Amino acid sequence: xxxxxxxxxxxxxxxxxxxxxxxxxxxxxxxxxxxxxxxxxxxxxxxxxxxxxxxxxxxxxxxxxxxxxxxxxxxxxxxxxxxxxxxxxxxxxxxxxxxxxxxxxxxxxxxxxxxxxxxxxxxxxxxxxxxxxxxxxxxxxxxxxxxxxxxxxxxxxxxxxxxxxxxxxxxxxxxxxxxxxxxxxxxxxxxxxxxxxxxxxxxxxxxxxxxxxxxxxxxxxxxxxxxxxxxxxxxxxxxxxxxxxxxxxxxxxxxxxxxxxxxxxxxxxxxxxxxxxxxxxxxxxxxxxxxxxxxxxxxxxxxxxxxxxxxxxxxxxxxxxxxxxxxxxxxxxxxxxxxxxxxxxxxxxxxxxxxxxxxxxxxxxxxxxxxxxxxxxxxxxxxxxxxxxxxxxxxxxxxxxxxxxxxxxxxxxxxxxxxxxxxxxxxxxxxxxxxxxxxxxxxxxxx
Amino acid sequence: xxxxxxxxxxxxxxxxxxxxxxxxxxxxxxxxxxxxxxxxxxxxxxxxxxxxxxxxxxxxxxxxxxxxxxxxxxxxxxxxxxxxxxxxxxxxxxxxxxxxxxxxxxxxxxxxxxxxxxxxxxxxxxxxxxxxxxxxxxxxxxxxxxxxxxxxxxxxxxxxxxxxxxxxxxxxxxxxxxxxxxxxxxxxxxxxxxxxxxxxxxxxxxxxxxxxxxxxxxxxxxxxxxxxxxxxxxxxxxxxxxxxxxxxxxxxxxx
Numbered sequence: 001x002x003x004x005x006x007x008x009x010x011x012x013x014x015x016x017x018x019x020x021x022x023x024x025x026x027x028x029x030x031x032x033x034x035x036x037x038x039x040x041x042x043x044x045x046x047x048x049x050x051x052x053x054x055x056x057x058x059x060x061x062x063x064x065x066x067x068x069x070x071x072x073x074x075x076x077x078x079x080x081x082x083x084x085x086x087x088x089x090x091x092x093x094x095x096x097x098x099x100x101x102x103x104x105x106x107x108x109x110x111x112x113x114x115x116x117x118x119x120x121x122x123x124x125x126x127x128x129x130x131x132x133x134x135x136x137x138x139x140x141x142x143x144x145x146x147x148x149x150x151x152x153x154x155x156x157x158x159x160x161x162x163x164x165x166x167x168x169x170x171x172x173x174x175x176x177x178x179x180x181x182x183x184x185x186x187x188x189x190x191x192x193x194x195x196x197x198x199x200x201x202x203x204x205x206x207x208x209x210x211x212x213x214x215x216x217x218x219x220x221x222x223x224x225x226x227x228x229x230x231x232x233x234x235x236x237x238x239x240x241x242x243x244x245x246x247x248x249x250x251x252x253x254x255x256x257x258x259x260x261x262x263x264x265x266x267x268x269x270x271x272x273x274x275x276x277x278x279x280x281x282x283x284x285x286x287x288x289x290x291x292x293x294x295x296x297x298x299x300x301x302x303x304x305x306x307x308x309x310x311x312x313x314x315x316x317x318x319x320x321x322x323x324x325x326x327x328x329x330x331x332x333x334x335x336x337x338x339x340x341x342x343x344x345x346x347x348x349x350x351x352x353x354x355x356x357x358x359x360x361x362x363x364x365x366x367x368x369x370x371x372x373x374x375x376x377x378x379x380x381x382x383x384x385x386x387x388x389x390x391x392x393x394x395x396x397x398x399x400x401x402x403x404x405x406x407x408x409x410x411x412x413x414x415x416x417x418x419x420x421x422x423x424x425x426x427x428x429x430x431x432x433x434x435x436x437x438x439x440x441x442x443x444x445x446x447x
Numbered sequence: 448x449x450x451x452x453x454x455x456x457x458x459x460x461x462x463x464x465x466x467x468x469x470x471x472x473x474x475x476x477x478x479x480x481x482x483x484x485x486x487x488x489x490x491x492x493x494x495x496x497x498x499x500x501x502x503x504x505x506x507x508x509x510x511x512x513x514x515x516x517x518x519x520x521x522x523x524x525x526x527x528x529x530x531x532x533x534x535x536x537x538x539x540x541x542x543x544x545x546x547x548x549x550x551x552x553x554x555x556x557x558x559x560x561x562x563x564x565x566x567x568x569x570x571x572x573x574x575x576x577x578x579x580x581x582x583x584x585x586x587x588x589x590x591x592x593x594x595x596x597x598x599x600x601x602x603x604x605x606x607x608x609x610x611x612x613x614x615x616x617x618x619x620x621x622x623x624x625x626x627x628x629x630x631x632x633x634x635x636x637x638x639x640x641x642x643x644x645x646x647x648x649x650x651x652x653x654x655x656x657x658x659x660x661x662x663x664x665x666x667x668x669x670x671x672x673x674x675x676x677x678x679x680x681x682x683x684x685x686x687x688x689x690x691x692x693x694x695x696x697x698x699x700x701x702x
Contacts, residue, residue, distance in 0.1 A: 384501065389538040389592075392498050393552035393608065394526035394559065403551060407542030407591070414542065 012045055013065035014184065014213065018153060025070045026153065028125025032133045036151035043142035052143040055327040055359045056269055056298045060241055066184035066213035068153045072100035073180055085204060085233075085436075087429050091170040092118055097177050099155040099185040105175075115166035121157040121188050132159070135190045135219050137247050146243055150217045154188035157216075160201065164194035164223070171200040171231075171425060178212030178240065189218040193226035193254075200422035202231035202429065203244070207264070211239040218246045222254035224278065229257050229422040233433055235264035238293070245271040250310075252278030257419050260287035261430055262297045263437045269298040269327075276303075276310040276338075286416045287316045288409055288430075290437050291324030291356070298327035305333065305368075309340035317412045318349040319405055320356035321441075331363040334371055341371040349379040350408055352401075402438070409434055449514040451476040451647040452616055457508035459489075459496055466492045468672030469508070476615070477644040481658055482651045483683065484669035485691040490651045491535060493669065494620040497649075498532040499525050512616060526552075527559035529615030533605040533622050539593040545604070546574070546588035553611055577610040581637050598625035606637035617641065617648045623657035635660030655683040670695045 023033045045061060046053035086093065095105035101120050111118065124132045139147035158174045178185050191201060205214060214236070222228055236242050242265040248256050260270040274283045289297040303312045318326040328347045349358040360377040382404050390400035413434065417427030452474040459467040466489045474480050484490055495503045497510065499522035510517040517525055540548070554564035565573070571588075578587060581603045593601050602622055609617055619638065623631055638648070638661050650661055658666070658680065666683055668676040668691070675694045676682070 383538075383540075385538045386540050388500055388522065389534065389540070390548070390552075391522035392526055392532050392534075393548070393612065394523050394556040395548075395552050396523050396555060397521075399551060399555065400523075403543055403548065404540065407540055409542070411542035411591075 012062040014061040015045060017065040017067045018149065018184065021068050021070060021153075023152060026155070027122070028129035029133055029136075032129075032136060033152045036138065036148040039139060040145050040148040040152060043145040043148075046142050046145060050142050052300070052329070055329070055361070056267070056296065058241075058267075060267060061213065064211060065182065066211075066241075067182055068184045068186065069098040069100070069155065069180060070153075073098050084432055085206065086173060086175075087171050087202065087425055089170050089425075091116075091168050091172050093173045093175065094118075094120070094158050095175045095177070096156055096187060097179050098183050099176070099187050101156050110170065115163040116168055117159075117161040117163075118172070119159045121154060121159055121190065124159050124190075132190065135192065135221065136188070137219050146215055147217055147245060147247075150186045150188060150215050153184070153186040154217075155186060157188040157190070157218075159190045160192070160199070162193045162197035162199055162226075165196045166194065167198040168200070169422075171202045171229075171422065174201065174203045176203070176205050176214065176216065177207070178214055178236075181210035181212065184213045185215065187214070187216040189216070191218060191220045191228070193222045193228055195223040196225045197223065198227045198422070200229035200231070200426060202233065202426060204233045205236050205242060205244070205264075207235065207237050210237065211241075212237075213241045214243065216244045220246055220248040220256070222248070222250045222256055224252045225254060226251070227255040227257075227420075229420070229426055231259050231261070231426045231429070232270055233261045233430070234268055234270065235261075235433060235436070236268070237264065238266060240265040242268045243271075244269070246273065248272065248274045248283070250274065250276050250278065250281040250283070253280040254278070255282040255284075257284040257416070257423055258286065259416050259426060259430060260285075260299060261433060262288070262299070263290040263433065265295065265297075267296045269300060271300045272302070274301070274303045274312070276305055276307045279307045279309045281307070281310040283310075283312045284416070284419065285312070285314045285316075286412055288412055288434075289316070289318035289320070289326045290409075290434070291318065291326055292321040292441070294323055296325045296327070298329070300327070300329040302331040303333070303343070304335070305338040305341045305343065306335045308338055310338065311341075312343040312345070314345040314347075315412055315415065316347040317409060318347075318358060319352065319409065320349060320358060321352040323353065323355040323357075325356070326358045328359070328377075329361045329363070330375070332365070332373065332375075334364075334366045334368050334373065336367040338368045339370045341368060341373065343371070343373045345375040347377045348408070350405065351379060351381060352405075406434075406438065449511055450474065451513060452649075453511040455509050455511075457496070457510065458506045459492060460504050460506055461492065461502060465506075466672055467496070470669070470673045472667060472674060474616075474647045474649060476647050478664040479642060479648040479650060479661065481663040481666045481683070482649060482669050483653070483666060483686060485695060486653075488669045489672050490669055491620055494532055494618050494649075494651060497525075497616075497618055498522060498530060523555070526612075526614075527556050531609050531612055531614030531617045533602075533609055533617065533619040535621040535624060537593045537596075537601040537605055539591075539596075541591050541594050543592050544589050545592050546570075548592050549574070549608060549611055552608070556612060574611060577607050580610075580640065581607055582633055583607060599627065599630035602626055602630065602634055603637070606634050610637065610641060613641075615646055617646065619648065619650045621651060621653065623652055623654065631657065632660060655687040658683045668694055
């Protein structure tokens, strides 16, 4: 197979490494892969001149060569995964290492739901790649070029399909580790819920070893009245680069509730694209950033209100210490005929250090009358009145700060947990990951 | 032997403006004193100086609490030593449950005194006794601190905290403001339950109304940055009849 190469691979060591690897050894979807690579080649990696990537630069990808892991690495031990990082009760656990399924680490023993089809992208590419291809969304231009890079080099992921009316009460958990230093991991998840179906899917990107580059894309389609709780928990190792994109399409009255948690990686960007394709849908997009040292953590959302009477609720909270850099970009587009739209966006940042930086870019484009849209962005230090109130009760300053930071984050986790039982389960898990972050923060202070 | 609280010749400024101009006050243990006075006389300034709020600076004079120099201590150290301020405007803190906050406070104070911390069960047991007395249900413990509380609930929450912390010196800053008569009676009962031979209380108020329910041992009138007049509980009625004008202007004519 000929790989069309038009870009100057010298510009980026990672791009060069991908081009050198080629597509020939990748299984399934040859046309999709080569078309995607052709689009990627035409646009290249996003740079700072691309508006959507203005605040987040991918220089490390240019300087360090990350190689696609085309063949499953020989079984090796992965970093010890603390069981408390998983929900207590799960419907299914899928574990991927370097973008390849590790059957020996999966747990499908509780999967007794009829109407739930759970397979892997690797398997689907082998057997029925044409059917799969219809669910894989293509990028449109340079801002999306990483989606194309993913589609060209995707190796594995979860393919979850719920039939009409199927309700899975416990979460389906997708764990992804990078275990080879220098690995470029392209996971692709395809999630489809039929009419009235309900599920909770939690992606956990656990501690990687050394420098790695994860580029995960999830294509999510929710049928009429379907409801999905989608958790993305990112606590990767300090040198990791983590990119994650959820592309979500909602039919009439469907509900998508997402919580993106980021505490790890040197560079992290979790993107959520929502398109309302039917009226009466609801999107709840929540996220937290816990940044310290020189971490760069980005939450980017784009919501397209293309139909009437849909609601969007966004709440993103960041705690930034040391010289961490937090980015929030929230675009809400309301089409001329999307009357009755109710969109609310709120982002709040706590700067714990004078060197930490926060960029917040709300973008509301409203072309319809009779809509309610609101956004608010605050950046600040801990509330002095609250600190005084705590001190006046005998709580020492360090403990007071810790309680206030916890309260700031807890507020978002709490609100999300109130959505439904599945969200409450995810909230419990988020609290544990947050507690873990607080504990390691204490280690740092003492050490 | 020094008294529980002694304030001698206290001068204090906020943003360079002198608010207290030589204030003297003695509060012996076991007594409740009321501080009354017109708006802007420095009543709240006094409460913040006692609790150590940022921005309130004593330029001369001293505050002795159990013989210790209070002005040398940080806010949390004063609280741990037994100073409690019931806030005029209690602060709302989203995300932090009342119980987590109060348990942290109780145990920080116990730890400072060398006592073992209360476990969750013991804390809950004690909390329920106070909550019941103040007609508050258990949900107060899980709600975020003062968020969405009515004015009356906030003030009751202050008294609840005071009961749990059992301070040696309680300063109640306009605890009656924003309360209807039923809430006022509840709060007053909560305060009266705390009267004790080892404890002193300073009740700061505008109105005589609160003093019908919390009967003070002495009343001080704070005007022009100092205590202009002191007397027994009957002084409140006098003030109610004549207002503060006489005291304020009497002083000005002398000056």
